[in-house]
Amino acid sequence: MRAPAVKSVLALALLAGLTGCGAPSHPAEATDSVPPTPTARAETTAQVNLDIGPMADLVGGNVEGALIQLGPKADVTVTDSSGQDREVDDERDWKICTQEPMPGYPPNGDVIRLGAVLTGEDC
16 A cells, blocks of 8 residues: 555655746736836937947048948037038048047047038138
8 A cells, every 4th residue: 555655645746846847936927027118228329339439539530431430339420610511411521620529538328529521621
């Protein structure tokens, strides 16, 4: 009679082990999911320029080269420094006169601002 009792105990232990594996102790916790908040997205966007590192000295170079150097994730604004308010449409024809942030400083998630004039013009 001892063998059937041992088999029963082993079967119960096996059954208890199987029902406890992988089952959450509180099903409500396992199904609750919180969607990401808009601020989490904004923080990710703000971190983009941090990957660039300290700013290089871009003044004197052309805008196209600066954009390539900064990379596609950089948030860059280029404006006409001549005061004529021209559209900077072909970056390779424009040279950089001013930059913000200054060389050596990190962008800290801010927009990188370049002021430029057409190649051949004085800054």
